Amino acid sequence: MAKLAAAWFAGGLFGFGLVLSQMIDPRRVQGFLDLAAWDPTLLLVIAGATGTTLVGYRIVQRRDRPVFEDRFHLPTASRLDRRLLLGSALFGAGWGMAGYCPGPALTAAAIGFIEPLVFLLALLAGSLLFDLYRRSAP
Numbered sequence: 001m002a003k004l005a006a007a008w009f010a011g012g013l014f015g016f017g018l019v020l021s022q023m024i025d026p027r028r029v030q031g032f033l034d035l036a037a038w039d040p041t042l043l044l045v046i047a048g049a050t051g052t053t054l055v056g057y058r059i060v061q062r063r064d065r066p067v068f069e070d071r072f073h074l075p076t077a078s079r080l081d082r083r084l085l086l087g088s089a090l091f092g093a094g095w096g097m098a099g100y101c102p103g104p105a106l107t108a109a110a111i112g113f114i115e116p117l118v119f120l121l122a123l124l125a126g127s128l129l130f131d132l133y134r135r136s137a138p
Helices: 002-020 026-033 041-060 082-098 102-110 115-136
Strands: none
Touching: 002 102, 026 041, 026 082, 082 115, 102 115
8 A cells, every 4th residue: 555655646746747847738848849949948857857866766776675665676678779769769759749758648638638638549559559560570
Protein backbone atom coordinates (compact mmCIF):
# COMPACT_ATOMS: atom_id res chain seq x y z
CA MET A 1 0.00 0.00 0.00
CA ALA A 2 2.85 2.39 0.78
CA LYS A 3 4.39 1.71 -2.65
CA LEU A 4 1.08 2.60 -4.33
CA ALA A 5 0.74 5.76 -2.23
CA ALA A 6 4.30 6.81 -3.15
CA ALA A 7 3.53 6.21 -6.85
CA TRP A 8 0.36 8.34 -6.62
CA PHE A 9 2.26 11.10 -4.82
CA ALA A 10 5.13 11.08 -7.34
CA GLY A 11 2.73 11.02 -10.29
CA GLY A 12 0.66 13.83 -8.81
CA LEU A 13 3.77 15.90 -8.16
CA PHE A 14 4.95 15.31 -11.73
CA GLY A 15 1.56 16.27 -13.16
CA PHE A 16 1.33 19.36 -10.96
CA GLY A 17 4.79 20.41 -12.13
CA LEU A 18 3.79 19.96 -15.76
CA VAL A 19 0.68 22.11 -15.30
CA LEU A 20 2.51 24.75 -13.25
CA SER A 21 5.31 25.05 -15.84
CA GLN A 22 2.72 25.12 -18.67
CA MET A 23 4.30 22.09 -20.35
CA ILE A 24 0.83 20.73 -21.12
CA ASP A 25 0.48 23.54 -23.67
CA PRO A 26 1.88 22.25 -26.98
CA ARG A 27 2.68 25.83 -28.02
CA ARG A 28 5.38 25.91 -25.31
CA VAL A 29 7.12 22.87 -26.81
CA GLN A 30 6.70 24.10 -30.37
CA GLY A 31 7.92 27.56 -29.29
CA PHE A 32 11.08 25.94 -27.96
CA LEU A 33 11.65 24.30 -31.34
CA ASP A 34 10.88 27.46 -33.35
CA LEU A 35 14.18 29.27 -33.76
CA ALA A 36 12.51 32.37 -35.22
CA ALA A 37 10.39 32.98 -32.09
CA TRP A 38 12.27 30.91 -29.50
CA ASP A 39 10.61 30.29 -26.12
CA PRO A 40 13.18 29.15 -23.51
CA THR A 41 10.54 27.87 -21.05
CA LEU A 42 11.13 24.20 -21.88
CA LEU A 43 14.89 24.65 -21.46
CA LEU A 44 14.33 25.99 -17.94
CA VAL A 45 12.07 23.03 -17.09
CA ILE A 46 14.67 20.59 -18.47
CA ALA A 47 17.44 22.30 -16.48
CA GLY A 48 15.39 22.15 -13.29
CA ALA A 49 14.53 18.48 -13.84
CA THR A 50 18.14 17.60 -14.65
CA GLY A 51 19.46 19.35 -11.54
CA THR A 52 16.86 17.66 -9.34
CA THR A 53 17.66 14.27 -10.87
CA LEU A 54 21.42 14.70 -10.40
CA VAL A 55 20.99 15.50 -6.71
CA GLY A 56 18.32 12.83 -6.24
CA TYR A 57 20.40 10.07 -7.82
CA ARG A 58 23.38 10.95 -5.63
CA ILE A 59 21.22 10.62 -2.52
CA VAL A 60 19.44 7.44 -3.64
CA GLN A 61 22.59 5.63 -4.78
CA ARG A 62 24.04 5.91 -1.29
CA ARG A 63 21.39 3.43 -0.17
CA ASP A 64 21.88 -0.34 -0.26
CA ARG A 65 18.51 -0.81 -1.93
CA PRO A 66 15.44 1.18 -2.95
CA VAL A 67 12.71 1.80 -0.39
CA PHE A 68 10.09 -0.42 -2.06
CA GLU A 69 12.25 -3.00 -3.87
CA ASP A 70 14.90 -5.51 -2.88
CA ARG A 71 17.43 -4.20 -5.43
CA PHE A 72 18.01 -1.37 -7.89
CA HIS A 73 16.87 -1.97 -11.48
CA LEU A 74 19.29 0.09 -13.54
CA PRO A 75 19.67 -0.11 -17.32
CA THR A 76 22.50 -2.29 -18.58
CA ALA A 77 22.51 -1.31 -22.26
CA SER A 78 25.21 1.21 -23.05
CA ARG A 79 25.65 1.26 -26.82
CA LEU A 80 23.95 3.47 -29.34
CA ASP A 81 22.45 1.28 -32.02
CA ARG A 82 20.34 1.89 -35.12
CA ARG A 83 17.06 1.05 -33.34
CA LEU A 84 17.73 3.53 -30.54
CA LEU A 85 18.72 6.33 -32.92
CA LEU A 86 15.78 5.72 -35.28
CA GLY A 87 13.31 5.44 -32.41
CA SER A 88 14.65 8.63 -30.85
CA ALA A 89 14.33 10.49 -34.14
CA LEU A 90 10.75 9.28 -34.64
CA PHE A 91 9.84 10.18 -31.05
CA GLY A 92 11.36 13.64 -31.47
CA ALA A 93 9.57 14.23 -34.78
CA GLY A 94 6.23 13.24 -33.28
CA TRP A 95 6.91 15.35 -30.20
CA GLY A 96 7.78 18.38 -32.32
CA MET A 97 4.76 18.02 -34.59
CA ALA A 98 2.23 17.37 -31.84
CA GLY A 99 3.82 19.47 -29.10
CA TYR A 100 3.23 16.63 -26.65
CA CYS A 101 5.21 13.80 -25.17
CA PRO A 102 3.41 11.10 -23.18
CA GLY A 103 3.63 12.70 -19.71
CA PRO A 104 2.20 16.10 -20.62
CA ALA A 105 -0.38 14.48 -22.92
CA LEU A 106 -1.67 12.26 -20.11
CA THR A 107 -1.73 15.22 -17.74
CA ALA A 108 -3.57 17.47 -20.20
CA ALA A 109 -6.07 14.69 -20.96
CA ALA A 110 -6.61 14.03 -17.25
CA ILE A 111 -7.65 17.63 -16.66
CA GLY A 112 -10.10 17.59 -19.56
CA PHE A 113 -8.34 18.64 -22.75
CA ILE A 114 -9.49 16.66 -25.81
CA GLU A 115 -6.59 17.31 -28.23
CA PRO A 116 -4.03 15.19 -26.34
CA LEU A 117 -6.41 12.22 -26.49
CA VAL A 118 -5.87 12.13 -30.25
CA PHE A 119 -2.13 12.15 -29.66
CA LEU A 120 -2.38 9.38 -27.06
CA LEU A 121 -4.53 7.21 -29.36
CA ALA A 122 -2.00 7.70 -32.17
CA LEU A 123 0.83 6.85 -29.75
CA LEU A 124 -0.92 3.62 -28.75
CA ALA A 125 -1.66 2.76 -32.39
CA GLY A 126 1.99 3.30 -33.32
CA SER A 127 3.13 1.16 -30.40
CA LEU A 128 0.73 -1.64 -31.37
CA LEU A 129 1.82 -1.48 -35.02
CA PHE A 130 5.46 -1.76 -34.00
CA ASP A 131 4.65 -4.69 -31.73
CA LEU A 132 2.88 -6.46 -34.61
CA TYR A 133 5.86 -5.77 -36.88
CA ARG A 134 8.33 -7.02 -34.27
CA ARG A 135 6.38 -10.23 -33.70
CA SER A 136 6.17 -10.95 -37.43
CA ALA A 137 9.82 -10.16 -38.21
CA PRO A 138 12.14 -13.18 -38.44
